[in-house]
Amino acid sequence: MTALAPAPDGTIQLATVKVRHLKLPVTLAIATVLLALLFLFVPRNGISTFRLSDPSSSIGLPNVSFPTAVTCWVLIGLLVLLTLWAFWDSASYRRTGLWLPIVFSLLAVFAFLVWAAAGGLVPVTGLLFGALSLSVPLIFGALGGVIGERVGVVNVAIEGQFLFGAFSAALLASITHNPFVGLVGAMVGGVLVAFVLAAFSIKYLVDQVIVGVVLNVLVTGLTGFLYGALLVPNEADLNRPVRFTRWEIPLLSDIPIIGPVLFNQTFIVYLMYITVALVAWGLYRTRWGLRLRAVGEHPQAADTVGIKVNTSRFWNVSLAGAIAGIGGAYFTLVSVGQFTKEMTAGLGFIALAAVIFGRWDPIRATLAALLFGFATNLQNLLTVLRTPIPSEFMLMLPYLVTIIAVAGFAGQIRGPAAAGKPYIKG
Structure with a gap:
């Protein structure tokens, strides 16, 4: 990095300052030590088997087996080498790739x-399929969070947008017997929550984090009340939504391992692929994205070139709410099949963590959401494999991974400069 430094003649010159980045190598070292201690004090012997193809796949792959103890320690050696590489980069003042x-x-x-599957079988396709399924609402929520914060509004209300979107989708899909109507209703529900967030934070200058937290509590109470007063007495008519079915894409779904995972999915998952691509392309390649980022980074400069800052924030926060609402629809129109109280279980906050871990970038936030979904599904697999890990710890696993990812790997990163700051013209 460069900094201003006084020269001997009294003038100010640019000087290069070398900075060591120790957070990544220290985090890798801690992770390696923890894994090594697990393998040392809770050793497992036998054979770990991985099933690479689904029984219904047209192209079958043989199972792959590894000696558990030997493989674990060989992998620990590789992790040690990578950790030393990271420390070497830090000592050489190089940024690790x-x-x-x-x-x-x-x-x-x-x-x-490998350690967990000693004497057992890991269905790789099933593990990845479950991880993707659990990641879908997180990805939609993370994309909504990225758009909101990039335009300057911290979207803490993702949880509320999930819940209201799930409730609206269940109600409308049950009444009309059409999941697409339920999906549109979920988007409208997410927009309504985002509308309140935008009105109070942009027009009335209320602290954005406080508004988001209050909205989450309000929507939780409102949907809980409507569930008990409206849906429970009329469950057969108002809480039996028609669900999306899987659409198998010919040829692509036959690709080993990833084919059944990516190309034998529901409409909402395919919509997720398109949404991620459009947001990633639009944010950096279009006039809309340029204006959005300008408003979130330097609203005064954006105002001087004719961009209506608060109007831009209002409409983009509404767009973010619509995208998050689709994530809520996934709960009732795909995974669960009906609405229940507090069914999102705090996933809106994990989506917000994915935004931070992904450094406010749609692709990285998507990858972060996939990581958290994988951790959640891994919890279920560990239960089936009967690993010697306390059940309480397995319930903590998704949230523990979230904390480690944000605190350890994300580190001290800078978000959009104007995020969370209201703009007062003039």
Whole structure:
């Protein structure tokens, strides 16, 4: 990095300041030590088997087996080498490439799975399919959070948008017997919550975090009341939504391992693929994205070139609410099939963590959401494999991964400069 420094003749010159980045190597070292202690004090022997193809796949792949103890310690050796590489980069004042933490994470997860699957079987396709399914609402919520914060409004109300979207989808899909009407209703529900957030934070200058927290509590109470007063007495008519069915894409769904995971999904999942691509492209390649980022980074400068800052914030926060509402629809129109009280279970806050971990970038936020979904599904797999891990810890696993990811790997990162700050013209 560069900084201003006084020269001997009294003038000010630019000087290069070298900075060591120790957070990543220290985090990798801690993760390696924890895994090594687990393998040392809770050793597991036998054979770990991984099933690579689904029984219904047209192209079958053989199972792959590994000796549990030997494989675990070989992988620990590789993790040690990657950690030393990160420390070497830090000592040399070099920034470690993104590839290293990605490879480290994949090897660490594989080592843990080998240890957990001693004497058992890991269905790889099923594990990935479940992880993607659990990640879908998180991805929609994270995209809504990225758009909101990029335009300067901290969207803490993702949880409320999930809940109201799920409630609206269940109600309308039950009445009309059409899941697409329920999906539109979920988007409207998310927009309504975002509308309140935008009105209070942009027009009335109320603290955005406080408004978001209050909205989450309000929507939780409102949907809980409507569930008990409206849906429970009329469950057969108002809480039996028609669900989306899976659409199998020919040829693509036959690809080994990833085919059944990515291309034998419901309409909402395919819509998620399109939404991620459109948001990622639009944010950096279009006039809309340029204006949005300008408003979130320097609203005064944006105002001087004719951009209506508060109007832009209002409509983009509404768009973010519509996207998050689709994530709420996934609960009632795909995964659960009906609305229940507080069914989102705090996933809106994990989506917000994915926004931070993903550094306010749609692609990275999507990858972060996939990580958290994988951690949630891994909890279920560990229960089936009967690993010697306390059940209480397995329930903590998704939230523990969230904390480690945000605190350890994200570190001290800077979000949009004007996020959370109201803009007063003049």
